[in-house]
Amino acid sequence: MSVIGVFALQGNVREHLAMLTSVGVEARAVRRPAELEQVDAMVLPGGESTTMYKLARTFDLFEPLQKRIADGMPVFGTCAGMIMLANEITGGIAGQETLGGLDVTVRRNAFGRQVDSFESDLEFAALDTPYHAVFIRAPWVERVGQDVEVLSTVRSGPAAGRIVAVRHDRLLATSFHPEMTGDARLHGYFAELVRGR
Numbered sequence: 001m002s003v004i005g006v007f008a009l010q011g012n013v014r015e016h017l018a019m020l021t022s023v024g025v026e027a028r029a030v031r032r033p034a035e036l037e038q039v040d041a042m043v044l045p046g047g048e049s050t051t052m053y054k055l056a057r058t059f060d061l062f063e064p065l066q067k068r069i070a071d072g073m074p075v076f077g078t079c080a081g082m083i084m085l086a087n088e089i090t091g092g093i094a095g096q097e098t099l100g101g102l103d104v105t106v107r108r109n110a111f112g113r114q115v116d117s118f119e120s121d122l123e124f125a126a127l128d129t130p131y132h133a134v135f136i137r138a139p140w141v142e143r144v145g146q147d148v149e150v151l152s153t154v155r156s157g158p159a160a161g162r163i164v165a166v167r168h169d170r171l172l173a174t175s176f177h178p179e180m181t182g183d184a185r186l187h188g189y190f191a192e193l194v195r196g197r
């Protein structure tokens with residue numbers, strides 16, 4: 001059985017572990033390089049990407065994670081985790097680094113102040129019925145590379161058309177928090193992607 005790790009230095013760790021367990025996956029918190037070696041795939045949770053990258057550096061996880069991603073490990077990045085996966089970001093703090101791997105440009109805190117946090121029903125390429133998504137100071141995707149598939153965009157309102165879920169091969173990323181609504185379909189989708197490898 002595949003083991004999926006959750007980056008556990010910062011962010012919504014428990015919620016992701018619970019969702020992964022609910023779709024029949026063995027899930028483990030990852031805080032150390034030795035723990036990273038024990039997993040087949042990773043979830044990078046929502047939280048605060050500026051803190052995440054600093055903690056990843058401090059706890060010597062940054063480079064091992066980068067290397068695993070470059071070697072083909074499947075990763076699901078949510079919100080701050082999407083920022084961490086992006087090859088390029090805008091609106092980052094000075095010196096903010098990302099792990100990269102996903103050929104997209106992501107804008108941090110893109111939805112602006114008046115809609116700092118909001119909820120929306122999204123159509124999803126891979127799902128039969130809409131997915132109720134929770135956005136919290138969320139990023140959006142401003143540019144997608146040639147091989148990146150857009151899975152979902154905002155349907156209405158001032159941000160209509162903005163890209164909020166993408167996939168490139170084994171890398172999956174959402175602007176919103178799929179661990180917060182009790183709908184485990186995206187964790188299931190990721191688990192399938194991991195099993196398929």
Ligand SMILES: NC(=O)CC[C@H](N)C(=O)O
Nearest residue numbers: 046047048049079080137
């Ligand atoms: N909910 C979140 O993960 C917010 C992301 C946060 N705004 C960041 O830039 O990292």
